[in-house]
Amino acid sequence: MFSIGTLAKRTGTKVPTIRYYEQIGLMPEPGRTEGGQRRYDAAALDRLAFIRHSRQLGFSLDAIRELLDLSDSPDRSCAQIDAVAQRQLSDVEARIARLEALRGELRRMIRDCNADRVSECRVLEVLRDHDECLASHDEPGG
Amino acid sequence: MFSIGTLAKRTGTKVPTIRYYEQIGLMPEPGRTEGGQRRYDAAALDRLAFIRHSRQLGFSLDAIRELLDLSDSPDRSCAQIDAVAQRQLSDVEARIARLEALRGELRRMIRDCNADRVSECRVLEVLRDHDECLASHDEPGG
DNA sequence: ATAGGACCTCGAGCCGCTAGAGGTTCAAGG
DNA sequence: CCTTGAACCTCTAGCGGCTCGAGGTCCTAT
Numbered sequence: 001m002f003s004i005g006t007l008a009k010r011t012g013t014k015v016p017t018i019r020y021y022e023q024i025g026l027m028p029e030p031g032r033t034e035g036g037q038r039r040y041d042a043a044a045l046d047r048l049a050f051i052r053h054s055r056q057l058g059f060s061l062d063a064i065r066e067l068l069d070l071s072d073s074p075d076r077s078c079a080q081i082d083a084v085a086q087r088q089l090s091d092v093e094a095r096i097a098r099l100e101a102l103r104g105e106l107r108r109m110i111r112d113c114n115a116d117r118v119s120e121c122r123v124l125e126v127l128r129d130h131d132e133c134l135a136s137h138d139e140p141g142g
Numbered sequence: 143m144f145s146i147g148t149l150a151k152r153t154g155t156k157v158p159t160i161r162y163y164e165q166i167g168l169m170p171e172p173g174r175t176e177g178g179q180r181r182y183d184a185a186a187l188d189r190l191a192f193i194r195h196s197r198q199l200g201f202s203l204d205a206i207r208e209l210l211d212l213s214d215s216p217d218r219s220c221a222q223i224d225a226v227a228q229r230q231l232s233d234v235e236a237r238i239a240r241l242e243a244l245r246g247e248l249r250r251m252i253r254d255c256n257a258d259r260v261s262e263c264r265v266l267e268v269l270r271d272h273d274e275c276l277a278s279h280d281e282p283g284g
Numbered sequence: 285a286t287a288g289g290a291c292c293t294c295g296a297g298c299c300g301c302t303a304g305a306g307g308t309t310c311a312a313g314g
Numbered sequence: 315c316c317t318t319g320a321a322c323c324t325c326t327a328g329c330g331g332c333t334c335g336a337g338g339t340c341c342t343a344t
Contacts, residue, residue: 003310005321015322020301035309037322046270053272058244061300067269074261082255085265089248096241099234102200106231113224119216123227127209128188130195145341147290157291158333166331177340179291203331291340298333308323314316 001031001039011048018048026051026065059088105133143173143181153190160190168193168207201230247275 008015021027027048030038047068054064063084070081105126113122126132150157163169169190172180189210196206205226212223247268255264268274 003322014302016303017301019323024300033309035322037309049272050270053275054269055300057247057269058241067266071260071263071266074259076260078255078257078260078263078265081260081263081265082252085248085252085255089245089252092241092245092248096238096245099200099238099241103231103234103238105199106227106234110224110227110231113220113227115220117216118213118218118220118223121213121220121223123220123223124209124213127196127199128192130191133195145290156333159331161292162332175340177291179340197331286344288343289341292338294336296333296335299330301329303328304326306324308321310321311319313318 001041004038004040007040007045007048010045011052013048013052021048021051024061026061026068057088058092059084063088143183146180146182149182149187149190152187153194155190155194163190163193166203168203168210199230200234201226205230 004015004018007013008018018027022029027044030040030044033039050068051064054067055061059067066084067081070076070078070084109123109126112126115121118124146157146160149155150160160169164171169186172182172186175181192210193206196209197203201209208226209223212218212220212226251265251268254268257263260266
């Protein structure tokens with residue numbers, strides 16, 4: 001049985017993040033000392049490590065919740081788990097594609113700017129005129 | 143002089159987003175009709191188009207504010223503008239690199255999973271054991 | 285004159301945390 | 315056993331960048 005600070009250190013998570021995960025029901029409520037401090041066991045450590053690693057791979061907390069739920073039924077087919085991972089992969093691939101398009105525009109914009117003064121700055125021109133772009137980068141974010 | 147809805151349509155922005163930009167001082171307060179409705183002119187349209195396009199290229203609202211401020215001094219050197227764009231490019235490149243690493247892990251994870259049951263699922267194994275990963279994907283997001 | 289779409293403000297909610305205030309508990313050293 | 319001070323507790327608010335809803339007003343076309 002160890003404290004939230006120890007759990008935080010062992011998983012590379014910040015303490016408030018652990019409390020947040022508990023609050024949203026991703027981590028179960030742990031036992032408490034008489035004084036009211038949280039005390040964790042190895043199971044909690046495993047679960048949090050799973051969550052953190054999934055987060056590092058870009059899974060949303062909802063997707064992680066799904067994975068954790070699915071992993072509680074060891075006899076079921078793992079097709080659903082693979083589907084969650086596949087969705088994540090597709091998502092990552094889409095984001096890469098979008099960012100690569102942005103990278104192209106930014107590079108072109110910077111390369112073409114041989115101006116001295118703001119008034120002739122190619123970067124600003126491109127930002128002003130959408131038509132100067134090759135790709136149609138519709139959605140922000142990514 | 144046209145309404146916020148017209149401005150929204152012409153720039154592909156949602157109406158509440160325009161009001162939000164005004165609220166945070168990115169768009170100036172426009173004139174109003176007697177009844178209190180906003181009325182915009184061509185300058186507002188240009189400014190909003192610039193903002194939207196910059197957003198599509200991934201610039202933060204703060205960076206856009208900087209670009210807009212800089213573009214008000216046409217006689218200055220455009221080095222600062224290029225620097226903002228360069229920063230953005232570096233940012234995009236870093237995000238691409240990170241996402242490519244994630245993509246690799248996800249692909250490997252999915253490829254290796256030939257299991258039927260959840261209990262043998264390779265995807266879950268990898269998520270449980272950080273050591274199964276090739277790269278050290280430290281920070282989430284990206 | 286009236287209908288109804290577009291506008292108004294204000295406040296809350298999304299994700300995934302992060303930070304701060306202000307107070308309590310625990311563990312180590314004396 | 316007592317003191318210290320680091321670590322814990324709860325609660326609230328904030329970040330970016332919007333998005334949505336409620337409840338009300340205005341404008342324009344018929």
